[in-house]
Amino acid sequence: MTTVTAYQGEPGSNSAIAAEALYPGGTRLPCRTFEQAMDAVTQGVADVAVIPVDNSAAGRVADVHHLLPESGLSIVAEYFLPIRFALMAPSGTSPAQLETVRSHVHALGQCRKVLRDGGWRTLVSDDTAGAAREVAELGDARHGALAPPAAAAQYGLDILLDGVEDEHDNTTRFIVLSRQAVHPGVGDGPMVTSLFFTVRNIPSALYKALGGFSSNAVNITKIESYQMGAGLHASRFYIEIDGHAEEPRVALALEELAFFSSEVRNLGVYPAHPHRLVSRGA
Structure with a gap:
């Protein structure tokens, strides 16, 4: 199917x-x-x-x-x-002819060096391939785009410069x-668990809520906070942890998290991608 x-x-x-x-x-x-x-x-x-x-x-x-x-x-x-970015433009264009380069805001931020060296003005597009399409529709040698190399073939553009991302390990x-959660087994290999939680509005709630991860040797690989509306509301947190939610040590950590939180929502348990393990030297 x-x-x-x-x-x-x-x-x-x-x-x-x-x-x-x-x-x-x-x-x-x-x-x-x-x-x-x-x-x-x-x-x-x-x-x-x-x-x-x-x-x-x-x-x-x-x-x-x-x-x-x-x-x-x-x-x-x-x-x-x-992530690989190329500078592309209508057929026959040279970099010296360019005046404006457009792309998604994240792509522009990831290719600052080539933009600075070229001295080009920038325009923000909804996405990288959309920027390539816009340049192809304009057909004007003054306008170029930063997009994945595949977008040049997709929209009939020439690649002027390839590999222009600032960091070549850019990922x-x-x-x-x-709609349906997966339910991998506890012993099915390295897993990641993603959660949202909101701490109770009491002193040191976040410190206490996260204490169970430390005492149970559960690695938190990401934590981000999000304010919910205006005013002095309790913050919502997104975290990712190494391990399966049903492993005993992880379950104990989550039990302590729940005790000091007004809401805990499990967003999924899923296999860790090989890149995650390689990047840590695992």
Whole structure:
């Protein structure tokens, strides 16, 4: 059965590349926003959504973690994609002719050196492949785009400079969202558990809530805070931990977390991607 995969962006984008790597030969459903991609899964139009959550150079992707708790979807997999950017323009263009380069805001931030050296003005597009399409439609040698090399072939552009990302170990982490949670076994290999929680409004609540991870030797690999509305409301936290939620030591840590929290929501237990283990020297 063919998997229908929703993603934010256009054909040729990094999200499209990640979707193809995860579900080769499947049906793609490009969406304008992350929310639309998630809604496609919620409504049954797509089977899964492939969503970027953070980049090694640019940090977390805005909005995604705000959308996750209310989506009702579960994280079932993760994928790390090496990011490569090329400077592209209409056929026959030289870098000296360029005046403006457009791309997604994260891509512009990940290619600052080449932009600075070229002295070009920048314009923000909805996504990298969309920037390539816009440049192809303009057909003007004064306008170029930063996008994955695949986008040049997709939209008939010439690659002027390849490998222009500032950091050549630049990597984006994607998560796969599904209506149905997966239930891997405790002994099925290295696992990651993702959670949202809101601490009780008492002194030292966060310190106490996280104490169980330390005392049970559970590694927290990510923690991020999100303010809920205006005013002095308790913060919501997103965390990722090494291990399966049903492992005894992890279960004990989660029990202590729940005691000092007004809400704990398990977003998914899923296999750790090999890149995660290699990057730690595991």
